Amino acid sequence: MGVVNVTPDSFSDGGAYDSPEQAAEAARLMLAAGAAVVDVGGESTRPGAEPVSPDDELRRVLPVLELLGGLPVSVDTSRAEVARRSLALGAVMINDVTALRRDPDVAGVVADAGADLCLMHMQGEPRTMQAAPHYEDVVSEVASFLEERLSYAVAAGVPEERIGLDPGIGFGKTPDQNLELVRRLDRIVGIGRPVLVGLSRKSTLARVTGGSGARVATDAASVGAAVAAFDRGASLFRVHDVRLHVEALAVAASVERGSVEP
Ligand code: HH2
Numbered sequence: 001m002g003v004v005n006v007t008p009d010s011f012s013d014g015g016a017y018d019s020p021e022q023a024a025e026a027a028r029l030m031l032a033a034g035a036a037v038v039d040v041g042g043e044s045t046r047p048g049a050e051p052v053s054p055d056d057e058l059r060r061v062l063p064v065l066e067l068l069g070g071l072p073v074s075v076d077t078s079r080a081e082v083a084r085r086s087l088a089l090g091a092v093m094i095n096d097v098t099a100l101r102r103d104p105d106v107a108g109v110v111a112d113a114g115a116d117l118c119l120m121h122m123q124g125e126p127r128t129m130q131a132a133p134h135y136e137d138v139v140s141e142v143a144s145f146l147e148e149r150l151s152y153a154v155a156a157g158v159p160e161e162r163i164g165l166d167p168g169i170g171f172g173k174t175p176d177q178n179l180e181l182v183r184r185l186d187r188i189v190g191i192g193r194p195v196l197v198g199l200s201r202k203s204t205l206a207r208v209t210g211g212s213g214a215r216v217a218t219d220a221a222s223v224g225a226a227v228a229a230f231d232r233g234a235s236l237f238r239v240h241d242v243r244l245h246v247e248a249l250a251v252a253a254s255v256e257r258g259s260v261e262p
Pocket of ligand 1: 003005007041043044045046076095097118120166168169196197198199238
């Protein structure tokens with residue numbers, strides 16, 4: 001999954017695209033490089049980010065989707081209105097980082113469209129989530145949350161086979177808690193749905209490679225983390241540099257199979 005943030009303030013690529021045409025071109029290049037889907041987002045969820053108005057989110061996202069008609073697009077939104085209009089323009093998946101808590105109507109919209117849905121764990125909300133993350137056991141709490149949200153989504157009409165789960169790396173977690181979630185990812189994988197991870201360029205990896213001041217991780221660090229998550233059962237990877245991840249994960253998968261041929 002390639003990341004296309006159409007936000008001025010995303011932590012890693014904020015303001016990268018001046019126009020919908022530039023964002024759409026970046027998305028096409030990611031798909032050509034092997035991405036299965038591109039994730040278009042109009043509201044930053046970086047730590048400290050303020051919410052944007054629904055109108056601003058629509059104004060950022062819809063023009064990009066209009067240019068990408070027919071291509072596999074996911075939309076990173078937690079608002080039913082944005083989801084509904086995005087799916088009407090051909091989006092195939094909604095990536096809801098609030099796991100249907102901000103706007104429960106997202107479930108019905110996804111169900112009606114027959115689309116895919118990603119449910120992500122977050123403790124708190126982006127504005128304050130990194131203030132004081134606290135867990136007794138981060139892995140079992142995240143897993144229980146995702147199990148509950150999965151049941152909720154299914155009860156609201158989204159078929160289970162359409163749902164993926166995401167531990168929410170960096171969303172109300174310390175660096176050590178993020179690493180622990182990847183280390184024990186088998187607990188989340190054991191829920192029985194495909195697991196998506198977003199590790200690309202996140203500050204936890206920058207802490208490992210660059211000391212305490214580093215904020216944005218390198219792509220080499222990101223690829224290393226993705227392969228570690230793959231080895232523990234992750235099957236979807238939300239990444240900025242698609243080509244590097246496709247090559248690295250293709251090799252990791254070939255080792256898993258013991259065969260060059262897929
Ligand atoms: N991470 C970000 C945004 N959306 N969605 C899922 N499912 N999983 C993630 O880990 C995830 C996500 C944050 O990264 P980015 O999009 O690069 O930055 P921002 O939130 O500032 O737009």
